[in-house]
Amino acid sequence: MxxxxxxxxxxxxxxxxxxxxxxxxxxxxxxxxxxxxxxxxxxxxxxxxxxxxxxxxxxxxxxxxxxxxxxxxxxxxxxxxxxxxxxxxxxxxxxxxxxxxxxxxxxxxxxVLPEIEAPSTDGLKLEKLTVPVSDEALEEAIANIAGSNKSYKDAAKTKKAADGNQLIIDFVGKLDGEEFEGGKAEDAPLVIGSGAFIPGFEEQLVGVKAGDEKTITVTFPEEYQAEHLAGKEATFDVTVKAVKIETETKIDDEFAKNLGLDSLDKLKEIMTGQLEQQTAGLTRTQMKRQLLDQLAAGHDFAVPSQMVDAEFEQIWAQLQQEAAKEEDPEAAIKEIEAEKDDYKAIAERRVRLGLLLSEIGQANDVQVSQQEMQMLIQQAAQQYREEDRERFMQYMQQDPMAAAQLRAPLYEDKVVDFLFDKADVTEREVTIEELQEAIEADEEAEADKAKKAPAKKKAPAKKAAAKKPAAKKAPAKKADDKEEAKKAPAKKAAAKKAPTKKAAAKKPAAKKAPAKKAADKK
Structure with a gap:
């Protein structure tokens, strides 16, 4: 050789x-x-x-x-x-x-990866913006819980059902006169106007009284999760057993006990913790942006173009998905197309910072334990059908590249936490609006700094990639990419009773949002 x-x-x-x-x-x-x-x-x-x-x-x-x-x-x-x-x-x-x-x-x-001299972690100064939980925010959160745990009492027998009333019903669903699986229930509660059942179901029950029997006709949505029902017209024989009206929910110790808690004070304590947790994520995002800005300011080295291209493709795909959801998708896509070079610069900055964080982690022996990795794999496996989870876990164990990509976000978080501990951190209380404004300002700053970065020497033209031999298949990039190398198993579909409205599909985990969202319209 x-x-x-x-x-x-x-x-x-x-x-x-x-x-x-x-x-x-x-x-x-x-x-x-x-x-x-x-x-x-x-x-x-x-x-x-x-x-x-x-x-x-x-x-x-x-x-x-x-x-x-x-x-x-x-x-x-x-x-x-x-x-x-x-x-x-x-x-x-x-x-x-x-x-x-x-x-x-x-x-x-x-x-190849560039040779990077591990940067000093001394002298980092960060400001931590915290949002205290106000009495108003706490009261609103508890009121929302009360609103989702409404209580009802029987109305008069002559009461005609209207929006906001609760019905207790039996129903039997039929396709072409034949009952179908999952289309039958007894003593089912239904609040008119809640949108809990498929379109057209609740509306046809306005005006019914206790004891009424009614046959209604509905058409299942084309995207309904049960394929044998999707787009089909069905009838439901409905028996109204009771019409109920909402009763005022008093927020007191008894209300808390109905939720399984000891007292209202305990409910307030739990809700305060939840509200603090919600803003803690924003606080961390703002601190992390400060940290990355300080690291980026002192380092400017060449980065692999393939890594930049891959990062840009992720940003671009997300932007296009967001643009497609806008009222005027063509205008939104045209807007982001005009800023394509800016997003390429952002992709390059992110790759450089990712390599920098990796170098810091290695230099300071930051580790992801085997136990943490196993937990990551198990959590990722939950998005697949039960019969495919074992196959997914084997795939992650056999493909080091796929495992490394699953590990990367956790490793980056651990390096960031390490740097937070090393930094001189001062705290300042702000409102939630001020915290959000600070994050938005940082997003704009990231885009500006990426655009102002000095131009790099243009790389020589790359030879056309020849066809790879069969034995050297490129490993799948990520579960989202679904490349041919070793396809991840199909996701599990949720099963629900036929008349229930289709739930919104759960979004896959978390890619970073692009730093600057041209398509956002607030």
Whole structure:
């Protein structure tokens, strides 16, 4: 095997690895001898099939697998021998005119991580903006709980149901006159106007009285979770057993006890903690932006273009999704298109800061424990169907790249926490509006700083990526990307009773929002 370096410019590296025909032939012969004892052929005793017949029968398959194995081993050896730190999966290709009996030339192109001197963590100064829980906010939160835990009492028998009234009903759903699974219930509570049932169901019950029987006709939404019902017209035979009116909810110790708590004071204590937790996330976001600004101010080094492209693609995909939800999607997309270069600059800044945080973490022995990693994998597995969770967990254990991507956000948070502990932090109380304004100002500042960053030397034109050999599939980037390398199992669909309105789909976990949302219209 011979290795020749073809590119060494900035962070780009290129190599050509030559596997001689003799090396390949020797490897194939060794492989045939290894498998020959396991081959069965009529007319020969087990383990006695001649090697030349094994080669005749399976030679093409053995040759292909052997070459792929040698490519993988040679690339891994190159990375180890040259002490390379690939930024992303190398692009690997076999010369197109290769055939058995000839030398094989493997082209390897990659970008390496930059050498970064670990920055000093001394002298960091941060301001922590905190939002105290006001009496008004606490009262409003408890009032919201009371509003979602309304109590009702029986109305007069002659009372006609109206918006806000609660009905107790039995119903039987039918398709073409036949009952369908999940379309039947007894003593089901339904508040008219709540939107809890599919469109058209509640509206047709306005005006009914206790004891009434009514058949209503509705059409299930096209996107209904039960495929056999989606878009179908159905009838429901409804028996009204009671009409109830809302009673005033008194917020006192008895109300708290109905929620399973000892007293109203205990409820206030719990709600105060929850409100503090809600603003703690915003406080952390604002502190983290300050921290990153201070780190970015003192470091300006070249970053791998592939990593920048990948980060930009994530930002751009999210922006396009948000733009598509606007009242005028075409105008929103046109707006973000005009600022495309700004978002590319933001992507470069984020990659640089990510590498910087990684270097700080390694220099200070910040670790993600095996137990923490297992918890991460288990949490991620919950988004899949129960029968697919084990397969997902095995996939994460077998694919280091996928596991590293799952680990990255937690590792970054731990490095940030480490730096928070090292920093000189002063606290200042603000309102929630002031905290939100500070975060928005920081978002604008991130975009401005990214745009004002000095231009980097333009990288030389990249060679066209040749087709990768089968044995060297690129690992899937993230569960969201759903690349072909090892597809994650399909997500679990929620099952609900037929007349119940479809719940909003749970959003996947958390990609960072772009720093500057051009499509936002407040």
């Amino acid at each position: 011979a290795i020749k370096q073809t590119t060494n410019e900035g962070l780009k590296r290129g190599y050509v690895i030559t596997l001689t025909a003799a090396e390949i032939a020797a490897k194939i012969e060794a492989e045939i001898k290894k498998i020959a004892p396991q081959v069965k052929m009529p007319g020969f005793r087990p383990g006695k099939v001649p090697a030349n017949l094994v080669k005749k029968m399976h030679g093409e398959q053995i040759h292909g697998q052997t070459v792929n194995d040698m490519i993988r081993e040679s690339v891994d050896g190159l990375i180890a021998d040259e002490s390379l730190r690939p930024a992303m999966q190398p692009a690997v290709s076999l010369n197109e005119d290769y055939e058995e009996g000839k030398d094989a030339e493997i082209t390897v192109e990659l970008e």
